[in-house]
Every structure is written in structure tokens, then in C-alpha cells.
Amino acid sequence: MEEFKFEEVDNPNAALNKKLRQFFDGKIVRKDLTKSIKEGANVPVYVLEFLLGQYCSSDDPEIIEEGVKTVKRILSENFVRPDEAQKVLSILRERGSYTVIDRITAKLNIKEDRYEAEFSNLGVREILLAPSYVSEYDRLLCGGIWCIVQLEYEYLEEDRRANPIRVRKLTPIQMPHIELDEIKQARREFTKEEWLNVLIRSTGMESDKFSTREKWLLLARMIPLVENNFNLCELGPRSTGKSHIYKEISPNSILVSGGQTTVANLFYNMSNKTVGLVGMWDCVAFDEVAGITFKDKDGVQIMKDYMASGSFARGKEEKAASASMVFVGNINQSVDVLLKTSHLFEPFPEVMAYDTAFLDRMHCYVPGWEIPKYRPDFFTNEYAFITDYLSEFMKEMRKEQYGDACDKFYKFGSNLNQRDVIAVRKMISGFTKLLYPNGEFTKEDMAEIITVSLELRRRVKEQLKKIGGMEFYDVNFSYVDNETFEEHYVPVPEQGGGKLIPEGMTNPGHVYTVSRGKSGMVGVYRLETQVLPGNGKFERTGLGSDRDAKEATNTAFNYLKANGRHISNSVSTTTKDYMINYQDLNGIGITKTLTLPTLIAICSAALQKPTLSSLAVLGEISISGTIQKVEELANTLQVCLDSGAKKVLIPITSAVDMATVPPELMGAFSIIFYNTPQEAVFKALGVE
CATH class of the missing domain: 3.30.230.10 (Ribosomal Protein S5; domain 2)
Structure with missing residues (x-):
């Protein structure tokens, strides 16, 4: 398999790859292996890399080659494709047992008082599931997770109504608990640029293809995965990977496609007393914001309540959850035109697009139009973290707080109100967790983080000013140096362009x-x-x-x-x-x-x-x-x-x-x- 040969001599990133192998052996994977297999297997990246991490964790080309063959064999034999579901069931019947890789969703059958599993691709449901699995992996109940499942088949003549398929063993495709101290110690061995490149490559992208600013915007997409109750919006052209990280990279986030949802599904189901998606996942992302609709009249109001406080009232009690909310969608015209004729939240449904109370709860607006459209060469071939390892690192970092990391060096300008400060502190915390998980950074490092954070929040405030007027007048965001008292103002790039009232003389009658x-x-x-x-x-x-x-x-x-x-x-x-x-x-x-x-x-x-x-x-x-x-x-x-x-x-x-x-x-x-x-x-x- 010649395509997997890895020539370090010609590789300018050899030093970084060597560091990764030295400090993160067993937790990294060659992304070209992921890419080559992914093209033929419709499984999320974290499922694929879980297998690659088990069978290809080596420098030896022969071991890698054998590992790739093994992974391909496992996927061809055990990954269930919907069109081959009946074939797999036939094999299960003939052999009596069979191992499958599928997305499993559990639900409680109240009449029978038992948990039942539904297999997404295999197409079978009402398979008896031991309560211990549901207790240990509660996300089975909400959206489902990918698992390796050993199935048994036994048809009993005396009990024809019983389902002959049983679950012998269920193993979620997730890495075991990781040691944060290991990452924090190893972070010291990497420069900021190297660590940023590792993070970008771990999401599958080639960091060398992006400018420094584009890397920071890609990094901003990851903040909802490391920060609790963080609300992010990204609108931009198609094919810029807006939903990629939330669907493919992390098993801790769920992408709600199509937009239509219910309060019961998202927040709390009062009939069976279960918390919805926000209680089960670290991040709930809405794809195609233009289509977001609630079947319930109070849906947007409950969402506003949750986005502001991380809690919501349903029935007689108040529930709290920590899931971040992400809104991604397409802008169908140029940003210049949109800024002249409307505002940057226009693609949202009308009930949200002009609701300043809802939009003010957005902590961050990533300018998706600045990220280039993905081409095949944008995907990396280098070593990087197994996505599941990256996801577990981000999940563990949610427990730590770095919101006050900037206070040692800077304070915020007078234009930031309380909501602005909360939003900017959350971004500072998120960026710091990702780039400096050990809490070791310089004054210049923090200036870089605070500048990007203020800009991403100011973009929200600028649009609120267009919609709501003088109530949101104070948009001149700045930060002040604690030592020199010098005030630095942070602009928003797109605000400088194309004025409606031109300079110079107009024609008579204009x-x-x-x-x-x-x-x-x-x-x-x-x-x-x-x-x-x-x-x-x-x-x-x-x-x-x-x-x-x-x-x-x-x-x-x-x-x-x-x-x-x-x-x-x-x-x-x-x-x-x-x-x-x-x-x-x-x-x-x-x-x-x-x-x-x-x-x-x-x-x-x-x-x-x-x-x-x-x-x-x-x-x-x-x-x-x-x-x-x-x-x-x-x-x-x-x-x-x-x-x-x-x-x-x-x-x-x-x-x-x-x-x-x-x-x-x-x-x-x-x-x-x-x-x-x-x-x-x-x-x-x-x-x-």
C-alpha cells in the first residue's frame, strides 16, 4: 500500500510530528489514513479514528499497513450500511452471534417497564437493553451514540412473540477518561504556533492552508465544546465547514438538522420527566438557522431564558443544564450588500432576526465569510490528535474556568455592559483553555486573545445597534492596559466598507x-x-x-x-x-x-x-x-x-x-x- 509511506525527510512538519509522537504516543493518528478510509465509509470521523487509534498507533509502515487493512476489514464486515441491513441480519441468524458498528438509541417502554434499543442503520428496534447500559451511557436516551455491539440471535419456538435478537455487550466508541495533567505538562514542549497547528489539524484541516486570522476563527468554532453555556453564531457561504466540527469531530455534540424541534426534545419532556438535548450533550448545534421553528409557541422564549442563564422553567420546577448553543447557516448575498440593506442576523427566522433580546444573548458571531471554501488540499495528511482524544480533552476542560485570565494585565473599556463582559469573558476563557490549558501565557498572548474576543462580541452589538437603535449605542469596545493605562479600541473589519452616503459632490437633485x-x-x-x-x-x-x-x-x-x-x-x-x-x-x-x-x-x-x-x-x-x-x-x-x-x-x-x-x-x-x-x-x- 504505497500511498501510506511516510517520508519524514521531505516533510517540513517533521519536527512537530516528532514532538507529537514523543509526548502523545497512542493518542495521535496520521490524518491521511483517516481521509483515505473516510471517503469510502459513511461513519463519523471519531468512529473511524477510534479504530485507527487501536490498530495503527505506530511509526512502523508495516504495522500501519496491517492496521489499515484491519480497520477496513472491520468496517466492511461490521459497519452496517442501511442497504445491507437484511444481509447482516441473515448472517446474525446463521452464525448465532455477530458484532456490528451502528448508532444506538435507547428508549423506555413504560408499558413493559424495560429499556429498548433502536439500531439506526440496521433498522431493528425494540431490542431489549440492560438498564446498566442506560445508567452508564445516558446519551443513549437522547439522540443516540455510536457503539460496537455484540449481538446474539436465538429464536425460541415456545415464545414466538419474544424478539430473538439480544445485546450481549455494548461498548460506546469513545476513549476512556484522559489525564488532563498529562496534556498540561506536554503543552510546555510546544510553541503557541505549534499547538494552534495541532488543534487545527486535529479537526482534519491543514493549518498551513490558512492565515493566522483564519486559524483563530476556526479555533473560535471549538469554544462551545470547551465552555459551558456558550452561545455562538456563524453565518457565511456554503462549503466552509460550519457544521463539520459539531457533526463529525466530537461525540459530545449533536447537530439538529432541518431546524424544526420541540421544547420537549430540546429542553424538558414533561410527560416522562426527562431533560432534553441540552441536558445530555455538551453542545447543541442548529444547522440551517433559516429553518429553525418550534412547534410550541413558547419555544423561543424558553430558549432565550436558557441562553441567558443556563436554566429554564418547565412545569413547577426550574432545570439547569450546561450545553452550549450553536447556530450556523448560510448567507445568500455578499456581506457588503447585507450590511447596506439589512443586518447580519437577517438569515434567522423573522421571530428571531428582529428580537433584540434573543440576539443579545449571542456571545459570539464568527464571520463565516472570511473562512475560505474547503478544497481537497485543505484536509491535512499530518499527525494530529485522534478526534476522540481531542473531544475528551475539551470535555474535561469544561470543568475549569479562565474567564478572569485577562484581569492580571487588562481591564475592559467603558462601552461594555454586563452582558458584553460575560460574553467576552467566556471567549477569553475558551481561547485560553484551548491554547494555554496549563494557564501559562504572556501579556502579549492575552492581548491577542482579548482583541479577537472583543471583535467577535462587537459584531453582535453592531447588528443590535442597527436593529434596536440607541439602546445599543455603546459599541466602541476597548481594553485598557493596567500598567500604562493605554486604551486599545477593537474595530470590526466589515463595518469600514461601502458607505450609503458617499463622499464628494453628488449630482444636482440627489x-x-x-x-x-x-x-x-x-x-x-x-x-x-x-x-x-x-x-x-x-x-x-x-x-x-x-x-x-x-x-x-x-x-x-x-x-x-x-x-x-x-x-x-x-x-x-x-x-x-x-x-x-x-x-x-x-x-x-x-x-x-x-x-x-x-x-x-x-x-x-x-x-x-x-x-x-x-x-x-x-x-x-x-x-x-x-x-x-x-x-x-x-x-x-x-x-x-x-x-x-x-x-x-x-x-x-x-x-x-x-x-x-x-x-x-x-x-x-x-x-x-x-x-x-x-x-x-x-x-x-x-x-x-
Whole structure:
């Protein structure tokens, strides 16, 4: 079997492989062996590597070759494929006993007062199971686990109703208990980069194919497996391995596919008094978040309760559990477009996507769009931990806490509220457990961890600000050095791109205004105006059937008819036709605050004079020209800032509300006040 020859001379990772063999002999496997067999066997990686760890734990090519043959034989003979189930049952009947590898789920038959096993691929159910197995491996009752099972077959003529298949011995495919001290001691022999590479390779990926930032994002996916009650969200393109680690790598996590679930299945079944998935697994991951639905009306509310506190109330009592929650799904458009038109949680079902209380419970948002799509050469051929060993290491580390690891060197900035601090501390704890399980790290190491952690939480807060407004204004996350008192601010990369209100001069007749839309959110609207010779027609597009918006634009044109001479004789409502297109740039529904922006847009187009660069028009006027102040001034100014505005036109009546605006937000703009509609037009066009 030539493909399994391993030439260390040509291998640049020989030193790392040598260290692994020296300190973790028997707990590592060559990942190319996993890959070569995995392609032909539809079993989770941890099942496959459990067998490879037993038969291929050697450097000797001959032993490895023999081991691979043995594993292949075991899989071909004992792993049950659904289409060969009847053949396996026939062999069991003929031989009287047979060993199978299958996913076993147990349930309690209340009428018969006994536990019964169901074999996923073999397709048989109601097989009697000893209570001792259920007591020892309680996850058999919830989702099932992969096992090696010795079966017996004995048909009794005198008792034809009895099931002839019996379980002689059941062994879950999991490594025995590991010694954490062994890992902590051995960690000292590896550099941070080497250890990071080992962790990435242990999940099956080739660390050399990823940039340092991409490695950190891949590492973030592992935090729910080492941290109790950690809520992670990752949305991104397809084929980036978002659900891979939760389905294939760890036997301690379960992937809920399809999205539909029940409170009984997930939290607590009141009929048989059993805790659901969150009590049985370390991590519950939801694949394809767009499809998450609860059959129960109170499902989302109970999930919110659990995500916030790790407990939930069902019936007369409160239950606690430690499972982390992971939400993964696809983004079907570019992030730039999504940020301009909506927010990064949009793929969630509507009941969740605009529920700020639910989204605020997300501790971490991994930017899945930054992780490259997996190609065949992204999967490693090097030595790394057997995935089951990695899983047991992560499971044991859940018992330790490193949330205060940063306090020795740094403290958090003033913008972090209590929920932010909890989220960031959980991430710091998770990253530290993974990278520095022995608790030995430098100040620079911790700065790296705290920077990534603040960014992953800030991404959540930025989206909450878009949805919920000023309640989530404080997003300028930072950390302060305890020695130098220097404050370091942590940005979110995608927030810097493509502003809705561009820099530089716009065309005459183009106006940007910021106000509340039909959905209740504050957004940006663009008016584009055309002027043609005519007899005073006024046409509008983009308003749909919204009566309030049409009424506001009619008010603007009627005001111009009555007062145009006070602005300029060149603005004619009898010899020119005007056509304005209204664009809802955030997709939140058209606004009814359009009278003043429409007036400025018509005057700008008629006079062929553009508005000031980077200007946002705020405020409204009545048919009589009365100035109306801006609703939710602080919230509106925040949207102006996020959209790229550098100048804002504000009615003088809103000056009284300036006290509600944080000073740093006020300082971000050139504020231009106006007293009358005519003054608003002049100042918007830069006319003194």
C-alpha cells in the first residue's frame, strides 16, 4: 500500500510530528489514513479514528499497513450500511452471534417497564437493553451514540412473540477518561504556533492552508465544546465547514438538522420527566438557522431564558443544564450588500432576526465569510490528535474556568455592559483553555486573545445597534492596559466598507435623508430628481402605494408652488416637469418624512446646484412651513454616522434634544441648523 509511506525527510512538519509522537504516543493518528478510509465509509470521523487509534498507533509502515487493512476489514464486515441491513441480519441468524458498528438509541417502554434499543442503520428496534447500559451511557436516551455491539440471535419456538435478537455487550466508541495533567505538562514542549497547528489539524484541516486570522476563527468554532453555556453564531457561504466540527469531530455534540424541534426534545419532556438535548450533550448545534421553528409557541422564549442563564422553567420546577448553543447557516448575498440593506442576523427566522433580546444573548458571531471554501488540499495528511482524544480533552476542560485570565494585565473599556463582559469573558476563557490549558501565557498572548474576543462580541452589538437603535449605542469596545493605562479600541473589519452616503459632490437633485421607516427602524433614503421642460407635472416613483409618503411629497410641491419665489425665480412649477425616484437604501419600508427632502431635491435639480458633500437632511415641514423637530435625534444621528454622513442639516427646534446625544457622536459631524424651509434649502445647497 504505497500511498501510506511516510517520508519524514521531505516533510517540513517533521519536527512537530516528532514532538507529537514523543509526548502523545497512542493518542495521535496520521490524518491521511483517516481521509483515505473516510471517503469510502459513511461513519463519523471519531468512529473511524477510534479504530485507527487501536490498530495503527505506530511509526512502523508495516504495522500501519496491517492496521489499515484491519480497520477496513472491520468496517466492511461490521459497519452496517442501511442497504445491507437484511444481509447482516441473515448472517446474525446463521452464525448465532455477530458484532456490528451502528448508532444506538435507547428508549423506555413504560408499558413493559424495560429499556429498548433502536439500531439506526440496521433498522431493528425494540431490542431489549440492560438498564446498566442506560445508567452508564445516558446519551443513549437522547439522540443516540455510536457503539460496537455484540449481538446474539436465538429464536425460541415456545415464545414466538419474544424478539430473538439480544445485546450481549455494548461498548460506546469513545476513549476512556484522559489525564488532563498529562496534556498540561506536554503543552510546555510546544510553541503557541505549534499547538494552534495541532488543534487545527486535529479537526482534519491543514493549518498551513490558512492565515493566522483564519486559524483563530476556526479555533473560535471549538469554544462551545470547551465552555459551558456558550452561545455562538456563524453565518457565511456554503462549503466552509460550519457544521463539520459539531457533526463529525466530537461525540459530545449533536447537530439538529432541518431546524424544526420541540421544547420537549430540546429542553424538558414533561410527560416522562426527562431533560432534553441540552441536558445530555455538551453542545447543541442548529444547522440551517433559516429553518429553525418550534412547534410550541413558547419555544423561543424558553430558549432565550436558557441562553441567558443556563436554566429554564418547565412545569413547577426550574432545570439547569450546561450545553452550549450553536447556530450556523448560510448567507445568500455578499456581506457588503447585507450590511447596506439589512443586518447580519437577517438569515434567522423573522421571530428571531428582529428580537433584540434573543440576539443579545449571542456571545459570539464568527464571520463565516472570511473562512475560505474547503478544497481537497485543505484536509491535512499530518499527525494530529485522534478526534476522540481531542473531544475528551475539551470535555474535561469544561470543568475549569479562565474567564478572569485577562484581569492580571487588562481591564475592559467603558462601552461594555454586563452582558458584553460575560460574553467576552467566556471567549477569553475558551481561547485560553484551548491554547494555554496549563494557564501559562504572556501579556502579549492575552492581548491577542482579548482583541479577537472583543471583535467577535462587537459584531453582535453592531447588528443590535442597527436593529434596536440607541439602546445599543455603546459599541466602541476597548481594553485598557493596567500598567500604562493605554486604551486599545477593537474595530470590526466589515463595518469600514461601502458607505450609503458617499463622499464628494453628488449630482444636482440627489438628496440623502435619514428618518424612521414604515417598519419602525431608522434608515437612509435617497432622492434622485430629473427636470424636463413641461407644464408643472410632478411624478414620483419608488413610493409604492404608501399614502402617507405620497401625501408628504404632494405637500412639498404645493409648498413650492406657494413659496417658490422666496427661494428663486428659477424654480418654476409651471414651465418645468419634475420626476423624483425615492429609494429605501436599508429595505425597511418607505418613510413619510419626505416633505423637506423633496423640497430640497426639486430646488437642487431646478437650480442645477448639488447639495453639500456627505450631507444628511433631517427634519420635516408642514404645508404652512412650520418646522418640525427630529424624532429620536440620538438614534437618527447614529444612523447618519454609520451611513457615512459628515454633515447634517438639523431644524433649530431639535437643539433642545442635543443633551440626549453622546458628546462623541455630536463631535463626529458638522451640524448645520435651519430656522425656515427657505434657509434649509439655501444651507443644503451651500448658498450663503
